[in-house]
Amino acid sequence: MSLTHLQRLEAESIHIMREVVAEAERPVMLYSVGKDSAVMLHLAKKAFFPSPPPFPLLHVDTTWKFRAMYELRDQAAREAGMDLLVHQNPDALEKSINPFDHGPLHTDMWKTEGLKQALDKWGFDAAFGGARRDEEKSRAKERVFSFRSANHRWDPKNQRPELWHLYNARKNKGESMRVFPISNWTELDIWQYIHLEGIRIVPLYFAAPRPTVERDGLILMVDDDRFPLRPGEEPQMRSVRFRTLGCYPLTGAVESTADTLPQVIQEMLLTTTSERQGRAIDKDAGGAGMEKKKQEGYF
Amino acid sequence: MSAPLDPVYKTDALIAEDIDKYLDVHQHKTMLRFITCGSVDDGKSTLIGRLLYDSKMIFEDQLAALEADSKKVGTQGQELDFALLVDGLAAEREQGITIDVAYRFFATEKRKFIVADTPGHEQYTRNMVTGASTADLAVILVDARKGVLTQTRRHSYLAHLIGIRNIVLAVNKMDLVGYNREVFEKIVADYRAFASSIGITDFVALPISGFKGDNITTLSPNTPWHAGPTLMEHLETVEIDAAHDAAKPFRMAVQWVNRPNLDFRGFAGLISTGTVKPGDAIRVLPSGKTSTVSRIVTLDGDLKEAVAGQSVTLCLADEIDCSRGDVIAAAEAPVQAADQFEAVIVWMDEQPMLPGRPYWLKLGTQTVSATVTEPKYQVNVNNMDHLAAKTLELNAIGSCNIATDRRIPFEPYGENRELGGFILIDKMTNATVGAGMIHFALRRSDNVHWQATDISREHHAALKNQKPAVVWLTGLSGAGKSTIANLVEKKLARMNRHTFLLDGDNVRHGLNKDLGFTAADRVENIRRVGEVAKLMTDAGLIVITAFISPFRAERDMVRGMMQPGEFFEVFIDTPLAEAERRDVKGLYKKARAGQLKNFTGIDSPYEAPAAPELRVDTTAMDAEEAAEAIVRMLVP
Incomplete structure (x- = not known):
């Protein structure tokens, strides 16, 4: 064995x-x-x-x-x-x-x-x-x-x-x-382990229609009314999910329809950007x- | 951009077509850990970058960053510098070298790989040994233009020393020698001659170019004379150690005893070798008690069998004593237990090894106090010669004897890495200062028996009508230790107590005249004085010592030698400025002038006691008062 x-x-x-x-x-x-x-x-x-x-x-x-x-x-x-x-x-x-x-x-x-x-x-x-x-x-x-x-x-x-x-x-x-x-x-x-062991994760990892705005190249979710909208910004429903979770105003969503774990894994494997890219934090101080x-x- | 960028290795055909099938395939992969060793310019980071790239572990944004970085700081002109993918820390990026152990990950359909990227600099033996300790395989990189170098020999020796059975000789940069077969074969022949001389009986040689991608994932048309395998093929199919370990007798070091309630007592640990089933007879070491396994408990239900590499919780049929540090082993093939060993030690700290000083030794799940003897020899890692040595410096490797303060279960390293490999930890700084591999137990501990004497230490003490003790005065030179010690002895003599005064200067004229003032000699000085003081307490005497004894570890060592309650550490606390002002022997003046080296307080540290039995502040009391305080402590 x-x-x-x-x-x-x-x-x-x-x-x-x-x-x-x-x-x-x-x-x-x-x-x-x-x-x-x-x-x-x-x-x-x-x-x-x-x-x-x-x-x-x-x-x-x-x-x-x-x-x-x-x-x-x-x-x-x-x-x-x-x-x-x-x-x-x-x-x-x-x-x-x-x-x-x-x-x-x-x-x-x-x-x-x-x-x-x-x-x-x-x-x-x-x-x-x-x-x-x-x-x-x-x-x-x-x-x-x-x-x-x-x-x-x-x-x-x-x-x-x-x-x-x-x-x-x-x-x-x-x-x-x-x-x-x-x-x-x-x-x-x-992801494979979560799949194999049936571990429960936050639903935000799966695609669903969510209110979002696009700002500075990131798709941000308007999760509550503390989100200050800029002039002209109007939350739009988009089918999105998150590859990584942090503070909602700092975490970029990806447009997706993957709503099962295998589909999420499939998207992850076919995707062409690395995991932390959706987070603003790494870029603060250069390389x-x-x-x-x-x-x-x-x- | 002119680098060949077509990813040649397809891992993802199934991803788009049938993700469930893909997941099923990938859930049944095995794992191989390997290290890459090479000199600074052998193209090691480039090769790892290439493996990541070819197995599609590099994302588009990383590739974009890589392109930008390649132009800015790369060493490959306008081409992609794969090395930049793996050289992590900012300082390293500027220096253009890798300076620590970094772990990288990639996967194919057959295996997940963990690569330890270890540096080739001589001063970083430590890092390579660290990276190699968990590896199943070593890739030894050689620059085709340079052939087998000193570094190649060093890396091969270390890989072999640490017990890696699978060696790959990767002759890199074949593109720069025109893919010349003779060049390759000459290097392989040179390497074979060397390898067999150090005991490497088998290796696989591959002609590659990490930069151009030859023979990495596909056979290169540039080397039609090479029938295969490619590097990736070999990595995917070579036998991993875990499979090998499962065939050995069962051993598990107990990490933690799980007792959620009175009805459950489970022993948690990682199985290092063998298999275990309910009903198996086991023996607990070092106690030697036996029982049988009743259950193998996991969250997912009890197991019928568990194998090497699994973390499990075992229940036993009998209520026997078993705790963290013990080893549960197959009853018919138990491990040995001993307290003296011969071992190879790799020193990993800036401070050299101090023979005689106690260190923490961690092996398996047990941590014990241990002392190391002077090396029998040190190995020159460049030519494997044996050199005489008094100590081991950073990155030195030597053979030493080790004594632990109790018997510990172990196996020779050659048979079991987990139960034969240990680390040494400095008791003061808690740094990991050395790593060792046990060769075998020394029988000396069995052959030198204590001679039981009819007149016991209690009898000696009773004759003198006193309680034996060691009064250990420590403090700077000129603090007043000898003066106070002398007064203490006079007072005790007047009280008809049998005493003996061991004075630092006097002992150095005789017993310790072969010792100097290096840190290592200071340790040995104190060890000998401790042993003498101990014999004197056995004879029933009250021993007063006056030694600078600057290191806490040695004072604690002496304390450990004595019977509980018989050791009194007295800190003669005189500020350095005050001691230097008195300078009764003129030594501070000499030390300040540079005529005296390793002088405590000047160019050698004094570690003040953290919790002495008594502290004497000589700025607040005179010698007479100090002696009185000490006597009151001894004879209340």
Whole structure:
């Protein structure tokens, strides 16, 4: 009996999650409600069955996610028997930071700062993230167990070597680990696994008629009435879906009629643009955008 | 743009026609992990970029970015520079070299591939060993114009050392030598002679051009003399290690004990070799207790069988002791357990290895304290010569003996990578400083038995009517350690206590006169003093020591040698400026003048105790008061 690539990836991810639980004092799973988070949650259930996953879920909320994401988030945590912690950066809340008026500051305050605040607030020393090495060039070099200094910084030049299945989770007080159990999965692996395991994902990944406007080359969904329409802009119903989910005003939709998982996968495979292109965030700081954000503490 | 851009490898015929069939095919793929090794200019990144491109893992927007980048910083003129696809970090892009391990992914109908891209620079042995540790196969790249170089030998040695069974010799840049068959065959013959000399018995040689695409996915018309396979064919069909591992006896390191309630106790782990079924007899190591497997539990229902490479939860028929770090093995073929080993160590830290210093050793799921001896030899990775060495520097490889503080279950690395490979972790910085591969257990630990003596340490102590102790004074040179130690001993003598004072300077005239002041020698100095002090406590004495002992790790090592409650660490806390002002022996002056190297506080660090039994602030109390405080601690 020869294991398939998905079976081997699953086994590796489960092994990583168990190592964290065995060695960390206070682990947490970052949960963003996207498809990668859905796979992570599913793997966590498998890793610790029949126990529920022995850590809470943490959603670093920007208040600007799609409504459908909030619905699934609460339901998924309840079904898994896990605590759901939600953190919204109080400074960002007070200043009403939003993607329309504040540009890159939006991501910086809600997500980067919000994440640091949340980790400090609850004293988590290990945080699972759903990043994959195939997503972006600087991710390709990040370790599975990624060490962060007491002020959450990542030093790409000084990473711990990772050999065999041996992960060094040791750290001093105040320091922490970001752990990426699905590092070695590709986008196709994620979709295939969702298909094979029947994992529930946010309906936004499937095509449906949705109110949208076209702006700066992106098709944006008008998910609620906070969306300020420019003069002449009129939301139009288009059959669209999303390949990646973030804050709705920053996430571009693609026109599509794919409303089943195989059709979505088919479109993904036939498509000619890469996954993160629908997100404005990578382009902020030129070619090295993500690497710079990560050094500063972004996931 | 003149690069040949026709993707020649079709993976997507089914996607448009029958997506369900396509998904079914792709759900049954296997996975191969491999590494590419080559020197800076061998075209390694170009080859990986080519594999990604030919298997359609590059999207249009990435291609557009690649075109723009190629014009801006590319090294291939107006042609596409595939290397830019894989060189990740910003600094590297500017330098035009790859400097860390990067993982890349592509897939064909038959397999998913994970490529570890590892650099060819000499100082990055660490990275190559890291990338190779999880690989089933190594592609050794050789520039057809240059032939087998020192780097080629080094990469091959490392790949072989780390246990990779499948070696591909990829003679690259064949386009630049006119696809000349003689050139290719000469390189293959040279390589064969070298490879067999280091124990590589089998390899596959391919003439390729990563840049032009020859023999990557289709046989090249430019090399009609090469009958195949192509690189991709070989990668798709070579036997993977996982299949090999399933045929070995069953072993699983226990990661975590799953106890949701009193009725369930499961042992979670990743099966490293073999297969397991309910009813199988197992033995838990190192305890040696036996039981049988009652269930293999998963979220999707109990399994009838599980194999190497799967993460499972096992339930046992009996309530036996078993926890994280233990190994569950086939009862009829259990693993060994030992506390002394011979191992090959690859050093991975800027700070050289310190023989005698305790490090954390992680092997499988167990973490124990371990010390490493001086290397028996260091390997020159360029010609495989054995060199004498006192320590191992960054990227050095050597053979050492290792002693762990308890017996651990293991297997020789050649038989089991997961239970024979370990990492060493610095106890202070928590950095991963070394990686090792166990050759075999040393029988010495079995042959040197403790001589049981009739007069016990308790008896010795009772005769002297006292509790043995070690009072360990640590602090900067000139802090006042010797003065205070001397006063403490005088006070204790007046109280009819049997004592002995071990002083740093005095010990260096005799027992330790062969040692200098390098970090390694300082560690050995303290280790010997610790052992002597320990023997003296066995004899019932109160031992007072006065050593700078600057490193926390060694003080903790000595503490670990003593009986609980018998070690008293006393920090003689004198600020550097004050010690330097006193400078009773004139040493600071010499050190400042550069006449004395490795002087603590000047050009060698002092690590203050985090939680000493007593801290003596010499700016707040004099030597007499300090000695009194120490005596009160010992004799309340």
